Amino acid sequence: MNAIVAVDRNWAIGRDGNQLCYIPADLKRFQALTMGRAVILGRKTLETFPGGRPLKGRRNLVLSRNPEFAPEGAEVFHDLRTLLSAAPEDAFVVGGGSIYRALLPRCSAVYVTKVDAVWPADTWFPNLEEDGQWAAIEEGPTLRHDALSFRYVTYRRIGPCM
Numbered sequence: 001m002n003a004i005v006a007v008d009r010n011w012a013i014g015r016d017g018n019q020l021c022y023i024p025a026d027l028k029r030f031q032a033l034t035m036g037r038a039v040i041l042g043r044k045t046l047e048t049f050p051g052g053r054p055l056k057g058r059r060n061l062v063l064s065r066n067p068e069f070a071p072e073g074a075e076v077f078h079d080l081r082t083l084l085s086a087a088p089e090d091a092f093v094v095g096g097g098s099i100y101r102a103l104l105p106r107c108s109a110v111y112v113t114k115v116d117a118v119w120p121a122d123t124w125f126p127n128l129e130e131d132g133q134w135a136a137i138e139e140g141p142t143l144r145h146d147a148l149s150f151r152y153v154t155y156r157r158i159g160p161c162m
């Protein structure tokens with residue numbers, strides 16, 4: 001299982017239910033990496049997608065404790081254990097904060113987009129630099145979108161997953 005996330009300098013990922021920024025090149029990369037795979041996400045992250053609809057071309061495995069939540073085109077799971085039994089090994093965890101925290105121990109790689117900015121936030125990804133379980137194995141060049149600088153960094157787990 002892998003995760004993909006965009007973070008600011010403090011590993012912040014969201015505020016008031018929204019992402020902190022939208023970078024077209026990063027969205028394209030997200031599409032390229034996840035297309036044809038299963039994506040795992042929380043109900044709140046699904047709500048941030050256009051029209052609150054699942055991502056096309058991918059199995060959308062959505063976690064919610066609400067037994068009445070049944071968005072068209074998504075597979076809803078009410079607990080992690082059931083979701084894990086249905087998720088393929090190459091699934092991508094795509095957020096948000098609660099799902100990243102819950103499933104990071106199952107991930108062997110994390111594709112991070114590091115945006116060189118600091119924003120007010122209420123949701124964070126665990127700081128992989130402060131976690132001895134992870135090593136940056138690939139660091140791309142600095143890229144730009146308008147006034148924003150960002151780069152892609154891939155982390156790989158050192159040692160076995162849970």
Ligand SMILES: NC(=O)c1ccc[n+]([C@@H]2O[C@H](COP(=O)([O-])OP(=O)(O)OC[C@H]3O[C@@H](n4cnc5c(N)ncnc54)[C@H](OP(=O)(O)O)[C@@H]3O)[C@@H](O)[C@H]2O)c1
Pocket residue numbers: 004005006007012013014015016017018019020041042043044045046048063064065066069077078079080094095096097098099100102123
């Ligand atoms: N920067 C990025 O790359 C990125 C990516 C994705 C999301 N985000 C941001 O992250 C924020 C959302 O994160 P979040 O933590 O607030 O919400 P979330 O993880 O997207 O969704 C939380 C919801 O998932 C369900 N859930 C969580 N754990 C569960 C479990 N063990 N069993 C069953 N259901 C479970 C619950 O749904 P119910 O309430 O329906 O029960 C819960 O309210 C937003 O700001 C979003 O924009 C950022």
